[in-house]
Amino acid sequence: MAKRRVVLTFPPELTEKPITYHLVKDYDLAINILRAKITPGEEGKLVLELSNGSAEMIEKGLDFLVKQGVGVEAVSREIFLTEEECIHCGACTAVCQPGALQVDPETARLRFDKERCIVCELCVPACPLGIIKVLF
Ligand code: SF4
Ligand code: SF4
Structure with missing residues (x-):
């Protein structure tokens, strides 16, 4: 299964269009929304994890977004x-909204789940x- 994590920036005129719906319907991508800040009429940000059996389909879906005017990073x-x-x-767990950092209730030790981290x-x-x- 191919996966890509991306930050999408939606210009104000696109925030109300069903663009992520097309990623699912037309490109057969599974979408996991890791973070969202969308207000109609303002620039919006989404952090997504996209997955599909084929990395090519993910690339095609991302090309579609770029052509629609969405910023992809x-x-x-x-x-x-x-x-x-x-x-x-x-x-650190108190500020980690996706739950990537948690204290294990049994061991009382910190656990870091990289898969959940949205950086x-x-x-x-x-x-x-x-x-x-933060490593680059
Ligand atoms: S649990 Fe560890 S990593 Fe998290 S704030 Fe405390 S010392 Fe830092
Ligand atoms: S950078 Fe990752 S681990 Fe740190 S608070 Fe954000 S999501 Fe949690």
């Missing part, structure tokens, strides 16, 4: 934390030890 950054320095205080970077300043970094 790959999520290429990554969050890295030095686990051996972590004191499992949980401060919003909110956890970086939240860590009192400064052990969460």
Whole structure:
């Protein structure tokens, strides 16, 4: 299964058009919305994970978006934390809306699920030890 994480920027005139619907219907893409900030009449942002059995279909779907005037940017950054320095205080989990950072209730240790991370970077300043970094 091919997957791509992208940040889409919708100009104000496109925020009310069913563009993501076409990705599903015309390009057979599975869409996982990781983050959304869409207000009618204003520029909108969506962070999506697109998947399909074929990477080519994902590329075609992204080409469609670009032709419609949607800004497409790959999520290429990554969050890295030095686990051996972590004191499992949980401060970073409070700001992690997708639940990528969680304290395991059984072990009371921090768990980082990279698959859920949308690289919003909110956890970086939240860590009192400064052990969460963004890698490019
Ligand atoms: S960058 Fe940090 S706060 Fe944002 S989703 Fe990833 S782990 Fe959570
Ligand atoms: S805030 Fe820092 S020290 Fe605390 S659990 Fe998160 S990564 Fe570990």
